[in-house]
Amino acid sequence: xxxxxxxxxxxxxxxxxxxxxxxxxxxxxxxxxxxxxxxxxxxxxxxxxxxxxxxxxxxxxxxxxxxxxxxxxxxxxxxxxxxxxxxxxxxxxxxxxxxxxxxxxxxxxxxxxxxxxxxxxxxxxxxxxxxxxxxxxxxxxxxxxxxxxxxxxxxxxxxxxxxxxxxxxxxxxxxxxxxxxxxxxxxxxxxxxxxxxxxxxxxxxxxxxxxxxxxxxxxxxxxxxxxxxxxxxxxxxxxxxxxxxxxxxxxxxxxxxxxxxxxxxxxxxxxxxxxxxxxxxxxxxxxxxxxxxxxxxxxxxxxxxxxxxxxxxxxxxxxxxxxxxxxxxxxxxxxxxxxxxxxxxxxxxxxxxxxxxxxxxxxxxxxxxxxxxxxxxxxxxxxxxxxxxxxxxxxxxxxxxxxxxxxxxxxxxxxxxxxxxxxxxxxxxxxxxxxxxxxxxxxxxxxxxxxxxxxxxxxxxxxxxxxxxxxxxxxxxxxxxxxxxxxxxxxxxxxxxxxxxxxxxxxxxxxxxxxxxxxxxxxxx
Amino acid sequence: xxxxxxxxxxxxxxxxxxxxxxxxxxxxxxxxxxxxxxxxxxxxxxxxxxxxxxxxxxxxxxxxxxxxxxxxxxxxxxxxxxxxxxxxxxxxxxxxxxxxxxxxxxxxxxxxxxxxxxxxxxxxxxxxxxxxxxxxxxxxxxxxxxxxxxxxxxxxxxxxxxxxxxxxxxxxxxxxxxxxxxx
Numbered sequence: 001x002x003x004x005x006x007x008x009x010x011x012x013x014x015x016x017x018x019x020x021x022x023x024x025x026x027x028x029x030x031x032x033x034x035x036x037x038x039x040x041x042x043x044x045x046x047x048x049x050x051x052x053x054x055x056x057x058x059x060x061x062x063x064x065x066x067x068x069x070x071x072x073x074x075x076x077x078x079x080x081x082x083x084x085x086x087x088x089x090x091x092x093x094x095x096x097x098x099x100x101x102x103x104x105x106x107x108x109x110x111x112x113x114x115x116x117x118x119x120x121x122x123x124x125x126x127x128x129x130x131x132x133x134x135x136x137x138x139x140x141x142x143x144x145x146x147x148x149x150x151x152x153x154x155x156x157x158x159x160x161x162x163x164x165x166x167x168x169x170x171x172x173x174x175x176x177x178x179x180x181x182x183x184x185x186x187x188x189x190x191x192x193x194x195x196x197x198x199x200x201x202x203x204x205x206x207x208x209x210x211x212x213x214x215x216x217x218x219x220x221x222x223x224x225x226x227x228x229x230x231x232x233x234x235x236x237x238x239x240x241x242x243x244x245x246x247x248x249x250x251x252x253x254x255x256x257x258x259x260x261x262x263x264x265x266x267x268x269x270x271x272x273x274x275x276x277x278x279x280x281x282x283x284x285x286x287x288x289x290x291x292x293x294x295x296x297x298x299x300x301x302x303x304x305x306x307x308x309x310x311x312x313x314x315x316x317x318x319x320x321x322x323x324x325x326x327x328x329x330x331x332x333x334x335x336x337x338x339x340x341x342x343x344x345x346x347x348x349x350x351x352x353x354x355x356x357x358x359x360x361x362x363x364x365x366x367x368x369x370x371x372x373x374x375x376x377x378x379x380x381x382x383x384x385x386x387x388x389x390x391x392x393x394x395x396x397x398x399x400x401x402x403x404x405x406x407x408x409x410x411x412x413x414x415x416x417x418x419x420x421x422x423x424x425x426x427x428x429x430x431x432x433x434x435x436x437x438x439x440x441x442x443x444x445x446x447x448x449x450x451x452x453x454x455x456x457x458x459x460x461x462x463x464x465x466x467x468x469x470x471x472x473x474x475x476x477x478x479x480x481x482x483x484x485x486x487x488x489x490x491x492x493x494x495x496x497x498x499x500x501x502x503x504x505x506x507x508x509x510x511x512x513x514x515x516x517x518x519x520x521x522x523x524x525x
Numbered sequence: 526x527x528x529x530x531x532x533x534x535x536x537x538x539x540x541x542x543x544x545x546x547x548x549x550x551x552x553x554x555x556x557x558x559x560x561x562x563x564x565x566x567x568x569x570x571x572x573x574x575x576x577x578x579x580x581x582x583x584x585x586x587x588x589x590x591x592x593x594x595x596x597x598x599x600x601x602x603x604x605x606x607x608x609x610x611x612x613x614x615x616x617x618x619x620x621x622x623x624x625x626x627x628x629x630x631x632x633x634x635x636x637x638x639x640x641x642x643x644x645x646x647x648x649x650x651x652x653x654x655x656x657x658x659x660x661x662x663x664x665x666x667x668x669x670x671x672x673x674x675x676x677x678x679x680x681x682x683x684x685x686x687x688x689x690x691x692x693x694x695x696x697x698x699x700x701x702x703x704x705x706x707x708x
Contacts, residue, residue, distance in 0.1 A: 040604070050700035053607050053682050053708050061604035064615045077612040081604065194699040202701050317696050354694060355678070355686030357612065362681075365674055366657050368582040369650070376685060380694040 002253040009033045009223075010524060011516075012245050012259035014230040014274065017085025018502060019488040019509050020265030021213035022131075026513035028220030032520075035257060036217075037228035037247050040082035045210055048088070048200025052356035055199035058082065058089045062229070063408035065269055069398070069420040071300055074455045077357060079267045083226065084209035086267060089198045091322035092179040092206050093347060094134050095499035096125050096143045096507075098332055101343070104394075104495050108334060110341065110424075111393040112297065112494035115466040115475040118143060124507035132207040132506065133185040136177030141328035153182045153191065158314040158384045159325040159349035165443030166327060166348075169435070173348060176326045179207040179502075188212075195351030197321035198358075206320075228255070231412060232278040233262050233485060239282025242485045248410050260524045261516065264462075265488040265509075268298075272400040272461035272491060273415040275472070288479035294472050295400040297463050299496040300455035301389040302421050302429040306436035307363045308445035309382050316352045316360065316383040322500075323347035323387070331498065334391070336431060341424035342391030343498035344432045350385055363451065384445070388432040389456060391498040393422045400461045419455065429453055457501050462491040476515040477508065484523055486512060565600035566619055567592060571626045574641050575676070578629055581649045582673070583680035591683045594708050595622060607708050609678040613671075625672040628664035635663045683708065 011027050013020045016038035028034045039062055049055065060079035067073060080086035099118040104111040126146040136148040152175035155163070159173070166173040180197070183190045191205040204211035214224070227250035234243045234256070244258035264271045272295045278287035286294045327346035330336070334343055352360050360379040367375050392398075403416035421429070433450050440448035465471025468480035471494075477487040488509050490501040516523060564572050572592035580587040598606040599619045610618050629652070633641040637648055644652070655661050656673035684690055687707035691698045 046702065049702050049704050050698070051686070051704040053686055054704050056607050056609065056611060057605055059612060061606075061611070061615070073613065076615055192699075192701075194701065196699070196701055317691075317699070353686070354690065354696070355681045356609065359681070359686075361685060362678065365677065368653055368657070368677065369584060372583065376694060380696050 004249075004253055004255045006035075006255060006257045008244070008258035008260070009035045010259065011035070011261045011263060012037065012257050013263045013265050014245060015085060015265040015267070015270070015489075016083055016209065016224060017080055017265065017267065018087040018090070018209060018213075019505055020263075021084065021087065021209040021217060022506060022509045023263055023265055023488050023513055024222045024224075025213045025217040025220065026510065027516060028217050028222040030513070030517045034217070034222040035259070036222060036224045037230050037245065037257070038083060038085075038224060038226050039229045040080070040226065042226045043083040043088060043210065045202040045204075048202040050194070050196045050199055052199060052353055052359065055089060058200060063414050066403050066406060066414055066416040067419070068416070069418050071302060071392070071419045071421045071453070071455045072417060074300070075269060075417065075458065078456075078458060083214065083224070087209040088200050090208075090502060091197055091500070092320070093322040093500040094129065094132070094136070094177045094179045094503045095345070096145060097121075097497045097499065097504050098143050098343070100332055100334065101495055101497035104334070108341070111395075112463065112465075114494050115464055115471075120475075121504070121507050121511065124511045125503060127510050128503060128506040131510070132179040132212065133181055133188065134177055134179050135182035137175050139174040139177070139326070139328060141172065141174070141331060142177070148177060150182045150185055152176065153178065153180065153193070153320065153324065156193075156315070156319045156324040156349050157312070158316055158319065161310045161312050161314050162348055162384050162386060162439070162443050163325070165439035165441070168442035169439055171327050171439075172329045173325045173327050176320075176323045176347070178320060178322055180320055180322075181205045191320065193319050195317050195319055195321060195353065197351070229410065230266075230274060231410065233264070233274065233287055235278070235280055235282065235287065235482060239280060240482060242482055261484050261486065263486045263488055268458040268461055268489060268491040269400055269415050269417060271487050271489055273402065275462065276400075276402050277412060283481070288472050288481045288485065290481055291469050291471060293396070293463065293470060295461050296396045296398075297394040297460040297494065298398045298400055298417060298419055299392045299394050299459045299493075300419055301457050301496060301498060302392060302425060303387055303389055303454045303456040304429060304433045304436065305363070305385055305387045305451040306433070306440050306448065307451060308384050308440040308443070308448035309378055310384050310443070310445055311382070313381045314384050315381065316379070316385075319349060319351040321351050321358070324349035336428065339424060340427040340431055341393065342428040344388050344390045344428065345498045346386055346388050346436070348386040350387065352383060352385060354380070364449075384440075386436060386439075388429075388436055389498045389500070390425060390429045390432055392425050392496055394460060394463075394495050395422060421453075457490065457496065459490045459493045459496040459501060462487045463494045464492045465494065476512045478515075486516070488512060564592070564596040567596045567599070567622070571623065572596060574626050574629055575622065577642055577649070578653075579676050579680040581653050582677045583684045585684045586680035589683040591680050594683050595679055597708070609682070610675050613675070621667055621672075621675075624667055625676070628661070628666070628669060628672065632661050632664040632669075
């Protein structure tokens, strides 16, 4: 195998998704020389074809993730492949973790604490929502923060039909907060509400890296290399400093990219895998793993979707894929019943096309033949849905490890994820399902049913903390043991809360970029 | 399917019906072309069984080219695959379908003593019901229920998930960038 050495840069970033592209733009604009390595191919806006079938090309196509446990199966669906990563097909639901989510261990004696509080992150949430462009109205059940830069997207016919049920339960349904333009914003168009978000948004109404971060990064001189599969980080003989990364290019050649600062901004599982793959004699259990916590405390959100057919027309194919409305009321009640634990959030009125995992056909997978056809003709204009996200406790047993019995095409061990939902979270999830069915019944559905419990979002594995003996990084995502290696992404979260992670991920990226800028002289030799 | 066609004849005037009939003939010719197309990854007999299986699950899947849809993705670069299976089991997708087809045939012989293609319609339906209920007698790998789930998704894709499928369901397609072809 040919070995190619590249000229040293100040910063090398693995991953070009939302975390990697935002970090690249921030550091590039701050004057750092930056190279970004993306495992997949180059993507263009013209590839964002409005089709659930064609959109599958945007999903993960790297090594398969081995998964075991009762809350697994979302890995390949959630991850992206190519420029922008999962940022090309994300749903743009934009929420802040609540203050208690940062102190679960202290307040409830379970799960973990963050090393920072909501107040530490609040200004970065404010900054991130202006940067991405977020639509939304004031919600008394959401954490305090700056007003959103755009008004909320109006209520859809689907949400209006479902709202009756929330009213009957005495719960407030709010317009959703989304990184989707309700009006023109920052040179990008307003949303047409055509329901194709997860096939990619070529008009840029949904904030994605091709229209938001990459133009800024490239203007700042950041270099983006595609088909660059990062295999490991390299350290000096003392093991105290990273010297760069090794990646494999599309011709199978090994490349060495020296750098002063190394940032892993891959999807959750791959951040942990990369550190595990970077073991040396000084770091025999993986880079930065003296604590033994690398890979541990993997979490997800326990998702259940409530489906229903309404008498009124709902136009389910329109709107946004994320959700049109939201219920955060009672989110802060993490002890809703004896033996139950965790927050929950309702995401209501998701645009649904007939096919794919979230389509109307798969809402009733047992139907076939004429029964399926009859159902789809009704569902095409009368279907409604909402999804509940429930919190999962962070426990050491749920984790990411290397599976040495299965290698990828380059001979590197694949990742193996174990995730099972702790019993108190199962009880919480079941309570939410019952609540959802009551809501849909009260909304006047002719038929309502619940789908199976599934995972959504992948979080943890390289958790942050103040104590190097029980965490992988500090609050800036900086490895406790190797100070010029940073992690960016949801793998840093000690707890997941019960809301989509991207707003928090972005806020942390901005905070870390600011830390690197501020400490430039000490980080660069 | 017949009920839908009757509905169409009630709602549309005769000149339109004539043109629809002509288009129907054209679609049949197109379907024949699909059937005669050579496969790159599946054998013809495998493709016939898979298409028949999918056609019981979603009426119209066979003439819509479900076997070609699957074969096209199995024979190309896995990163360009358009199959839903890539979300859930990406390591050896061709082997998954091959074993599934063997499972269909093995179960059919066990239950009825003949290949799936020779089963009466109600017998084919009974096989699908057994897959839905995880009640196969001798077919275990791949999990028949999961194979049903995946092949059903493929059939739904080609029948309902295209621009033509949306139109048939009365759903405006509203494309930002229309697909260059259905799949």
